[in-house]
Amino acid sequence: MKITQHIKVAALTAALATGAAVGSAQAEEPIRFGLCFDLSKSYTFISPQVAQAAQDLAMYANDNGGIEGHPVEMVVRDHGNEPQRGVECYEQLKRDGVFIFNFLSTPVSNAALPRIMKDENILMQSAVGRGDAVDGEVFEWVFPIGPTYWQQAANDVAFIKQQLDGNLSDAKIGFIYLDYPFGQEPIEILKTLAEKEGFELDLYPVPLPGSDQSGAWSKIRRDKPDYVISWLLAGGHVVASKEMRRNGFPIDRYLSVNWMNEVDISNIGEADAKGVLRGTNVAGGQEVPIIKTMLDTYYANGKGSGPEEKVRDVYYNTGMSMYSAAFEAARIAIKENGWPLTPETMKAGYEKLEGYDANGLMAPLTVTGEDHGGGGKTRVEQWDGEQWVPLTDWSAEYLDVVWEVIKESSEKFHVD
């Protein structure tokens, strides 16, 4: 009898102890983000900054009590821009309990997309991958927060229209682009808008990697477009700036895609780049509150997740904007549906973001079940020789035209 009693007591204590252990473990269970990035091949111009921003933001959240009490963990892996390794990374992290992924590479995002959709995990796909994924009714689990290239191009046209006093009927707009899918994507929308607004559209394809543009720019000199919209990357901008000088094209009529950063500006020369335009969905510079906080709290004491120069790069802000939105979505999800955070609640959390701008970091986001991009707002900034000055307010134009293209493309996708 006595022995059984002892056993009972022991069993009870053990049970209680396990229960308590489970309880405290639950409170500390982390929210894990999978960052399978290309840190060694093609995307190295952006991925280190984004990874660093994500880690800094996670550190900041953890130092301030986590997201609704749960710490955040960033799992960073390299996939070298190889689809095969990206899938491998996804499969591995998936089994480790990660369900929020970011691949930050178009080929790898494309390769992982069918799996993500089948497994119903969250894919953060800002700035990469297929543009029609903003259609939340088709791509339920994909969140390409930010503008699509189509929307960005449409906003650029709207900006030019505004600069030309609201009339594009006798305007001429040039489009210089890298001749592969990234650069070709906006052509369709530009053609539609050219028909709608009556401007003349001239296309200037440039072969990869954009180091030979002399042919394109001598044609531009002959055609004399009012503005040139540019879908080039990194070094391409530097070559373009040289060609502009040689062909007498004013640099303040050169409107770049969001991929133009401080490194490109310094390669062009800070003074020479004066006047250049850039469409963007994040505020550049270090005056943004959250970036300032990072610099003051961590980098001033040498505790940042990487070198400080990476913070002084607009792609750091871009990374910050991706993860601010994700953290906010997770916060809403846990607040409304409690722990554990699941892909379903995370999705619902994202879809409840309304007018969220991370305290002035980016264009206000309103994500809905239909629009997973958050509205596609951008603005145009101009380099004044020292910093980027916004010329317009955040806005998204020609939404009907853009959504027609999105719907047309997304309806071809289906999950078997």
Place this chain on the structure above:
Amino acid sequence: MFYRLSGVHHADYISDSRMFKVPADRNLAVFFLIIGVAAPFIIPSLYLNSYMLPWLIWTAAALGLNLVTGWAGQLHLGYAAVMAVGAYSAIHAAKFGVPWEFALIIGGLASSVIGSLFAFAALRVKGLYLALTTLAMQFVMDWVLTHSPAISGGSHASLQSPTLALLGQDITSDAGYYYVAFGWCVLVTIFMLNLKRTGLGRALVAVREKDFAAAILGVNSFYYKILAFATSSFIAGVSGALLVATFFFLAAPEQFSVNVSIQVLAMVIVGGLGSIIGSYFGVALILLVPGLVNGLVAAGSEAIGMQINVETLAHIPNAVYGALIVVILLIEPLGLGKLYGNIREYLMVWPFDQLRK
């Protein structure tokens, strides 16, 4: 001792031209075949679908390249483009409603036709010139894919593959995908093993060693070169189609870009030109080791609690992997297949290796 030779006598030609002359080799092959069949039950799904499956498909592809480069001696730098032709034709055929069995064959044949068409032009030149011509084929294919939305699947250049179905059976499970890849790899391996002991294989080797010497012996070297290109392209096409159907589930131009061509060639060279088992090793090294080393380095740095910058962390595995290739090729320039051969030869007479002298 391990590869026992006692009692093994080849008294006639048929016996001498057997696939496995040493019983131990055959037993080993059977053993791995059994493991391969049992793999879905003994290997965790992560390793099955993200390591084993791509490994088998790429091995089949590498064996195809080995046929044209290792056996026939023709350097081929556009192999990924040939795979792309197969993948895209098979998917379009399957989308059109053709059953997958035929779609795969259509993919293979389309690759074969395009691959040998290029060979017609290419075979007027040799060596490095041939390499450059095949490289040109790669760039032509890249250009076609990025400039024809009808082929590549719309402005995003990604083409979804319909669900794979073979013999009236929809294949959707990890094990199912694995068996398809495994079956294809076994088929190609058996073909290659047999190639060694046929007139075709010997003709190819003759062409490789000196094509005009082969011509003097009555081997039509041009014909055999074209044949090698066509056969290897067929294997490439089906492998490319299967890669998309069982692993990526959608085709994108980046999956078949020039660096992939270089990678397959590296698999064949590191594995050993003209070595079948070497292709298995070479693919494992080129395809799987970067990911594995990456995981090891990440786990290692976590375990010792070292704070390494993510970028540095990403480059360490690359350095390790590069060094590994250099070391292997320094130790054995003929590749991993030869390395295995050396071990096998050593074990054959061990511990009585003085007998060999």
